[in-house]
Amino acid sequence: MKTTSLTLITGSSKTKETLSNQLAQLLEDYITIKSIAIDDKGIDEIKDDIILFSSEQVKKETEKIAKVLGKHVLVGKRTLNHENVDKLLKIIEGKNVLVVNDDFESTVELIQSLYQMGIDHLRFTPFKMEQLYYPDIEVAISPGETHLSPDYIKEVIDIGVRLFDIATILQIVEYCKLNRNIASLISEKYIRNIIELQRELLNAEQQARQLNKHIQNVVNAVDDGILAIDSYKRITVFNERLANLFKLHNENIVGKHFEEIISQQNIKDFILNGNEESKFFSINNTDIVIYRTFIKEDERIVATFKSVNRAFEIEKTAQKEFRKQGFYARYDFSDIIGNHHAILECKRVATKLAKAEHPILIQGETGTGKELFAHAIHKQSTRKNGPFLAINCSAFTESLLESELFGYDDGTFTGAKKGGKKGLFEIADGGTIFLDEIGDISLNVQSHLLRVLQEQEIRRIGGRKIIPINVRIIAATNKDIYQKISEGFFRSDLYYRLNVLNLLIPPLRLRRTDIPLLVQSFISKREGISIEEEVLNKLEKLDWPGNVRELKGVIDYMLTVCEGDVISLKDFPQNSLLQDNVDQNKYIDEYPFNASASVLEIEESILILESIKDFNDVGKVASRDNISSASKQKDRYLSPQQIRLRLKGLETNGLITKGKGRAGTKITPNGIKYLNFLKSNSTY
Numbered sequence: 250m251k252t253t254s255l256t257l258i259t260g261s262s263k264t265k266e267t268l269s270n271q272l273a274q275l276l277e278d279y280i281t282i283k284s285i286a287i288d289d290k291g292i293d294e295i296k297d298d299i300i301l302f303s304s305e306q307v308k309k310e311t312e313k314i315a316k317v318l319g320k321h322v323l324v325g326k327r328t329l330n331h332e333n334v335d336k337l338l339k340i341i342e343g344k345n346v347l348v349v350n351d352d353f354e355s356t357v358e359l360i361q362s363l364y365q366m367g368i369d370h371l372r373f374t375p376f377k378m379e380q381l382y383y384p385d386i387e388v389a390i391s392p393g394e395t396h397l398s399p400d401y402i403k404e405v406i407d408i409g410v411r412l413f414d415i416a417t418i419l420q421i422v423e424y425c426k427l428n429r430n431i432a433s434l435i436s437e438k439y440i441r442n443i444i445e446l447q448r449e450l451l452n453a454e455q456q457a458r459q460l461n462k463h464i465q466n467v468v469n470a471v472d473d474g475i476l477a478i479d480s481y482k483r484i485t486v487f488n489e490r491l492a493n494l495f496k497l498h499n500e501n502i503v504g505k506h507f508e509e510i511i512s513q514q515n516i517k518d519f520i521l522n523g524n525e526e527s528k529f530f531s532i533n534n535t536d537i538v539i540y541r542t543f544i545k546e547d548e549r550i551v552a553t554f555k556s557v558n559r560a561f562e563i564e565k566t567a568q569k570e571f572r573k574q575g576f577y578a579r580y581d582f583s584d585i586i587g588n589h590h591a592i593l594e595c596k597r598v599a600t601k602l603a604k605a606e607h608p609i610l611i612q613g614e615t616g617t618g619k620e621l622f623a624h625a626i627h628k629q630s631t632r633k634n635g636p637f638l639a640i641n642c643s644a645f646t647e648s649l650l651e652s653e654l655f656g657y658d659d660g661t662f663t664g665a666k667k668g669g670k671k672g673l674f675e676i677a678d679g680g681t682i683f684l685d686e687i688g689d690i691s692l693n694v695q696s697h698l699l700r701v702l703q704e705q706e707i708r709r710i711g712g713r714k715i716i717p718i719n720v721r722i723i724a725a726t727n728k729d730i731y732q733k734i735s736e737g738f739f740r741s742d743l744y745y746r747l748n749v750l751n752l753l754i755p756p757l758r759l760r761r762t763d764i765p766l767l768v769q770s771f772i773s774k775r776e777g778i779s780i781e782e783e784v785l786n787k788l789e790k791l792d793w794p795g796n797v798r799e800l801k802g803v804i805d806y807m808l809t810v811c812e813g814d815v816i817s818l819k820d821f822p823q824n825s826l827l828q829d830n831v832d833q834n835k836y837i838d839e840y841p842f843n844a845s846a847s848v849l850e851i852e853e854s855i856l857i858l859e860s861i862k863d864f865n866d867v868g869k870v871a872s873r874d875n876i877s878s879a880s881k882q883k884d885r886y887l888s889p890q891q892i893r894l895r896l897k898g899l900e901t902n903g904l905i906t907k908g909k910g911r912a913g914t915k916i917t918p919n920g921i922k923y924l925n926f927l928k929s930n931s932t933y
């Protein structure tokens with residue numbers, strides 16, 4: 250028979266539910282338990298044998314509104330629910346953690362009990378209602394009050410309502426004057442849960458220790474030195490190879506402070522704060538390359554120490570392999586001949602683009618050197634030691650191109666190679682892939698390619714496995730992609746993804762001053778040969794629709810047919826396409842756009858120049874509004890704002906002049922020449 254009755258008083262009903270459950274589980278057979286939450290309803294008097302408050306704060310609040318009449322009144326001591334300890338153990342060591350509870354005192358109490366339980370691998374900051382922002386804190390924990398956590402905190406972990414501790418439970422047992430056997434039964438029940446948890450933790454620790462040992466063995470078997478340090482600069486990995494290099498005994502190094510073990514200042518600086526990926530050092534007379542990686546997720550630094558000879562060997566083997574298969578870049582920027590400011594500008598921009606990791610779209614007419622630029626960009630990039638693969642997309646049928654790019658799995662089609670085949674994206678891993686004539690790929694391959702750009706992963710044709718890839722894409726086209734988009738043949742989303750960085754290579758006829766230089770370089774391959782001035786003059790005047798490739802072809806032809814050491818007019822090919830077909834009205838040798846000008850920019854400029862010319866011809870004012878209305882009629886609407894931007898560029902390049910009021914904007918003779926030229930040119 251139950252002779253004692255207890256009333257539990259809590260703040261919220263959630264706490265009431267959890268704590269009354271705990272009490273019921275342990276004491277229900279011996280005492281009557283009632284519970285009240287002060288949030289729930291108005292109370293004016295509480296009378297019972299035992300009155301148990303969930304916290305000091307709740308006691309104070311209750312005493313303000315009600316008479317508390319109990320034989321025994323006590324405030325329970327609370328502790329973290331053991332079942333939730335593992336949630337805390339999963340947070341990585343050293344992390345700043347906000348501890349959120351409904352009042353400051355209980356927050357501090359919670360932090361104390363966390364420390365008492367041995368959870369000391371985290372840095373706890375107590376939450377204050379009035380403080381809105383906590384710098385450097387991304388994780389919050391809360392005993393059931395997660396809604397109070399500031400909104401910007403990414404991860405909020407509920408560690409559950411705290412339970413009464415064993416001392417509180419034993420105090421109640423004493424008030425009830427239960428016999429000793431019952432008292433020990435209750436405390437046994439209480440600690441059984443803890444023991445179970447301890448067992449689990451012990452198992453987990455044992456497994457972790459075994460895994461650690463295994464990892465240590467693996468790390469020791471590696472031929473390079475390996476070092477890892479945590480955010481406190483404590484060493485977490487230090488393999489035997491590294492110990493040999495520093496002439497140290499491997500035991501007891503793990504756990505020590507990094508600076509205690511490594512004394513060489515330049516190595517310390519590089520590992521802790523270096524910007525480069527790798528650097529050379531000399532350690533005890535051995536030349537070493539240190540590769541450094543920062544692992545953001547667990548704020549660790551990992552460094553590998555390779556002997557210089559080995560590093561070179563590995564690089565050489567990889568390069569040799571790529572070379573054997575033709576997967577390497579053959580040209581660098583010094584192979585791109587030209588002194589014209591437009592080509593120098595292209596080289597300057599391309600050198601900058603090389604350093605970024607984004608895709609690049611190179612546009613320009615056929616034979617202008619787009620592939621040459623792609624090679625040079627790869628060689629100048631951080632991927633220079635990785636493979637470089639070039640593929641001409643227009644040379645394949647749709648299905649063949651797909652299988653070339655993405656590979657296929659065993660049994661995908663009859664005649665497929667056994668074991669499947671790697672696609673070029675897989676082979677190019679860690680390097681660059683150059684997709685020439687991208688404007689010609691089908692919509693189906695376009696959507697496949699878009700996925701690669703978005704997800705950085707591929708799936709072989711007929712395969713299920715997702716294969717992550719790390720490849721930079723450089724695409725090129727000599728087609729008007731914008732036109733293709735408007736006709737629905739090219740996806741605009743793919744265009745924007747590819748065109749993050751763009752390069753526009755000017756045609757040869759817009760940089761004629763480079764022709765003698767190119768000719769010199771092409772003939773220099775044959776020793777002692779020269780070219781007559783007249784031939785050079787003629788070459789300089791041609792329009793070169795096939796650009797440098799065509800020029801190179803003509804020189805190769807002349808070198809073959811020429812008798813003696815001087816190339817003369819009689820060696821000139823009798824090809825009708827190569828006659829002096831230069832229309833002086835269209836002749837233009839200045840290129841008014843820079844290398845990063847998009848085809849869109851050029852197209853808009855043509856449209857604007859054309860409208861200005863039309864207005865000038867009929868004596869109408871070429872105002873921004875008029876040009877804008879004209880663009881609408883041509884189905885290519887440009888706002889007055891867009892027009893203002895383009896007019897500025899056209900004026901700077903001397904293609905228009907701007908006058909005030911009725912004088913309006915006028916196209917200059919150069920502007921007319923330029924307009925004629927661009928209109929007759931297929932790419933634009």
Ligand SMILES: Nc1ncnc2c1ncn2[C@@H]1O[C@H](COP(=O)(O)OP(=O)(O)OP(=O)(O)O)[C@@H](O)[C@H]1O
Nearest residue numbers: 584585586614615616617618619620621727797798
């Ligand atoms: N600036 C240059 N200096 C030296 N050689 C050049 C230059 N530009 C182009 N070439 C040569 O012209 C030929 C064509 O160049 P490339 O293949 O890079 O042109 P492309 O723009 O990619 O052509 P396509 O659009 O037809 O694929 C190659 O033999 C290349 O070496």
